[in-house]
Amino acid sequence: MKVTGEIPQDLNGVYLRNTENPLFESIGRYHPFDGDGMIHMMSFCDGEVEYRNRFVQTDGFRAEVDAGQALWAGLAEPPSRSLREGKCARGRMKDASSTDIVVHAGVAVSSFYQCGDLYRLNPHTLDDLGKETWGGAFPSAGVSAHTKVDEHTGELLFFNYQTSAPFMHYGVVSADRQLVHYVPIELPGARLPHDMAFTPNYSILNDCPLFWDPELIHRGIYATRYYRDMPMRIGIIPRFGASQDVRWFECRSTFVLHWINAWEDGDEVVLDGYFEDDPSPRVATDSTLEARMFRFLDLHSMKSRPYRWRFNLRTGAVTEGYLSDTITEFGMINQANAGLPYRYVYSVVPTRGMFTFDGLIKHDVRTGREEVLMFGDGVVGSETVVAPKPDAVDEDDAWLITFTSDVPNDVSHCVVYDAKALNAGAVATVQLPERISSGTHACWAATSR
Ligand SMILES: [Fe+2]
Numbered sequence: 408m409k410v411t412g413e414i415p416q417d418l419n420g421v422y423l424r425n426t427e428n429p430l431f432e433s434i435g436r437y438h439p440f441d442g443d444g445m446i447h448m449m450s451f452c453d454g455e456v457e458y459r460n461r462f463v464q465t466d467g468f469r470a471e472v473d474a475g476q477a478l479w480a481g482l483a484e485p486p487s488r489s490l491r492e493g494k495c496a497r498g499r500m501k502d503a504s505s506t507d508i509v510v511h512a513g514v515a516v517s518s519f520y521q522c523g524d525l526y527r528l529n530p531h532t533l534d535d536l537g538k539e540t541w542g543g544a545f546p547s548a549g550v551s552a553h554t555k556v557d558e559h560t561g562e563l564l565f566f567n568y569q570t571s572a573p574f575m576h577y578g579v580v581s582a583d584r585q586l587v588h589y590v591p592i593e594l595p596g597a598r599l600p601h602d603m604a605f606t607p608n609y610s611i612l613n614d615c616p617l618f619w620d621p622e623l624i625h626r627g628i629y630a631t632r633y634y635r636d637m638p639m640r641i642g643i644i645p646r647f648g649a650s651q652d653v654r655w656f657e658c659r660s661t662f663v664l665h666w667i668n669a670w671e672d673g674d675e676v677v678l679d680g681y682f683e684d685d686p687s688p689r690v691a692t693d694s695t696l697e698a699r700m701f702r703f704l705d706l707h708s709m710k711s712r713p714y715r716w717r718f719n720l721r722t723g724a725v726t727e728g729y730l731s732d733t734i735t736e737f738g739m740i741n742q743a744n745a746g747l748p749y750r751y752v753y754s755v756v757p758t759r760g761m762f763t764f765d766g767l768i769k770h771d772v773r774t775g776r777e778e779v780l781m782f783g784d785g786v787v788g789s790e791t792v793v794a795p796k797p798d799a800v801d802e803d804d805a806w807l808i809t810f811t812s813d814v815p816n817d818v819s820h821c822v823v824y825d826a827k828a829l830n831a832g833a834v835a836t837v838q839l840p841e842r843i844s845s846g847t848h849a850c851w852a853a854t855s856r
Pocket of ligand 1: 665
């Protein structure tokens with residue numbers, strides 16, 4: 408691969424990115440969330456890099472490869488159009504394991520937003536290591552989009568959701584991959600939570616008022632609606648708490664796709680995330696299907712902005728407000744600060760009307776200062792991960808890494824920036840063998856080959 412600039416000698420580990428890559432022509436209409444999960448891997452070792460990509464070897468992917476065609480209809484079609492049964496929260500869907508990727512106990516684990524199985528991969532070779540069952544103890548209820556790995560304890564925290572009571576479960580997996588906690592979380596009905604947050608002592612779940620119309624689910628119609636008169640509820644549970652230990656707090660109505668971080672401050676749990684002013688932007692009744700689909704994907708229409716909630720566990724009081732007026736989402740932090748007070752989050756500059764990222768923003772949540780770096784005309788990036796330097800003193804003594812896709816020039820790169828010197832531009836740019844799709848969720852793991 409052609410390298411421009413110099414790959415830092417002290418950057419050692421793997422950058423992994425998931426995202427949807429459709430292999431076969433879709434049944435009916437294609438939604439951007441339908442494609443098969445593909446992991447892109449760039450490993451860094453003593454100034455050298457290695458790149459691989461591989462489809463996640465899900466049951467659904469293998470069945471479609473065997474059949475030579477798509478067997479499951481996607482989000483834009485009714486589940487009844489699928490040719491096979493399927494699982495996941497909505498039913499009759501392909502579990503594409505295409506949403507997120509984390510590294511837990513030295514193994515990469517991919518996940519699916521609609522509560523699919525977790526698939527294990529070698530983080531360097533991307534070899535398929537089969538499904539994660541946590542010692543065979545995990546019931547086949549699936550896991551939601553985002554699991555959380557607490558670097559300080561090695562534990563993995565997760566939740567899932569269903570269309571029947573109790574509608575949610577929450578669990579903890581130990582550093583040696585044993586399911587050590589799994590409890591039902593009672594919700595008023597079927598919900599669509601996407602992400603969670605944690606502090607050393609608490610896990611933070613949510614009940615946002617954007618969910619499938621409950622009157623239609625039993626008819627097999629999964630119509631997402633935003634109930635703007637209902638509050639958002641945040642559930643705070645001790646990490647090993649029982650179902651009845653959840654404390655629910657009511658907040659201003661919204662839908663939160665991703666949280667940034669959380670920490671404990673005296674009697675309060677502080678939670679940062681992206682508040683959507685309008686989770687369900689209205690479109691004209693005669694608008695195209697594409698326009699109707701993208702209203703749930705265009706962060707500019709939803710007006711997604713950094714926001715802070717404070718929950719007082721002693722008094723029950725909630726205070727909340729914006730951290731910034733800038734439209735953004737998909738925040739990454741130095742994982743050493745996950746669950747603890749932090750200063751910097753690196754979020755994306757969303758493309759207007761699309762589900763791609765034109766640049767990145769470094770927010771200083773202490774001072775409000777923001778630095779913006781744009782990838783260039785027609786160039787879109789991925790979630791930018793934070794790789795701390797070995798001798799780091801400050802939180803932003805780190806490298807930032809992203810995959811970019813230059814659509815006009817049909818080429819992709821892996822780009823490394825110095826988090827402290829964004830204005831200086833790329834430190835190293837590695838040209839990939841082929842252009843790759845635009846993408847979202849990614850992670851960094853300081854593991855050696
Ligand atoms: Fe996500």
